Amino acid sequence: MIKIKNLSKNYVVKQGIIKAIDGLNLEIEAGEIFGMIGPSGAGKSTLIRMLNLLEQPSSGSININGTDLTELSSSNLRAARQKIGMIFQHFNLLTSRTVLKNVEFPLEIAGVKKNKRRKKAKKLLALVGLADRLDHYPAQLSGGQKQRVGIARALANEPDVLLSDEATSSLDPESTKATLELLAKIRDEMNLTIILITHEMEVIKEVCDRVGVLESGKIIESGSILDIFANPQKDLTKKFISSVIDFELPQRIIKYLHQKRPGKLIRISFLGEKTHAPYISDLVKHYSVDANILYGNIDEIQAVPFGTLILDLEGKLTKIEASIDYLRSQDLRVEVLEDV
Structure with a gap:
């Protein structure tokens, strides 16, 4: 050591x-x-x-x-x-x-x-x-x-x-x-x-x-x-x-951030087997929110899958907040991009 x-x-x-x-x-x-x-x-x-x-x-x-x-x-x-x-x-x-x-x-x-x-x-x-x-x-x-x-x-x-x-x-x-x-x-x-x-x-x-x-x-x-x-x-x-993974927000997403719109824009980071789990369908089924995929990317870090999704969540604010809490409870990294 x-x-x-x-x-x-x-x-x-x-x-x-x-x-x-x-x-x-x-x-x-x-x-x-x-x-x-x-x-x-x-x-x-x-x-x-x-x-x-x-x-x-x-x-x-x-x-x-x-x-x-x-x-x-x-x-x-x-x-x-x-x-x-x-x-x-x-x-x-x-x-x-x-x-x-x-x-x-x-x-x-x-x-x-x-x-x-x-x-x-x-x-x-x-x-x-x-x-x-x-x-x-x-x-x-x-x-x-x-x-x-x-x-x-x-x-x-x-x-x-x-x-x-x-x-x-x-x-x-x-x-x-x-x-x-x-x-x-x-x-x-x-x-x-x-x-x-x-x-x-x-x-x-x-x-x-x-x-x-x-x-x-x-x-x-x-x-x-x-x-x-x-x-x-x-x-x-x-x-x-x-420099190796597209971590920065694409310009079209940055422009989208500045538009007046309902809902919240979030970025989810997945790691390992979590890249294959049906989290988005869970949001739609159990939280009554619409989850529009604006951007997605999957890479590998030493043979472990690593993915990023940017979602536009629309629906009642309480439902959106509950859906974000759910994602975080699954040990996913979730960023609300309006706050970034």
Whole structure:
């Protein structure tokens, strides 16, 4: 488990002090893939570099599997870092070394004998699907292949934690998907904890178990992927979700909102098996309201259906209110759009 308490990072500039990370608290369970998303300048890269103390915190603690990294001596910190692998946006491969020797490099630094490190590097390259590229150089590889070498190298010292700093940002969509599938496979096979920093909600949606939304050095919202997508609270979270799921209201619905009309306009969010339940027919049958469907969308979040409906409810106000109460009693997220 990773426990981060009151973590801060301040930079002193001519204008004063910049708080890159501001009193951040976070717990990450062992074996989960935790995504951290935020806009440029939110502090994502600073945070991930502090998790292995490449960046020294101004205050606070970072506890990984019972060890507070901020209290370790230099020699003990070097040993602890060997259990924290890291993959980078721009790969950071050694251009003068072959694929095999790139993966061997951290083992060489750790003093592992040549035969043993070669055997291990070959095994890791087979794991990431590059067994046929051992003698190639980085310049001979695609972006996706370079990132696979970076992942294999990060696994060389059998880490407990893998840090991913925008690892898919330089990749095309196909390579991104393959890399995320590989990370999920590695997590399952090696029981790793993975912390994935990104500015792309599609990445979070595809592979993460939980997510934290970072803004101005603080986590403003966090939770399971399904909970965050089904019930986002902050405007920034909604903005990120809208980049992959049509969460924003269509313009024609916004225009409809400003018209004088009876009834209420509501948005219902469905999750899982609830997408198949006959809620609308229940409203018509039991509450004597007309439910006109103005907009609908169904997507999937990690194989779980997620749907949105916008309904125009017409009828007696008391009946409409009762029907909304009924929907909410079914654990559905219901927004009255006039109030949004």
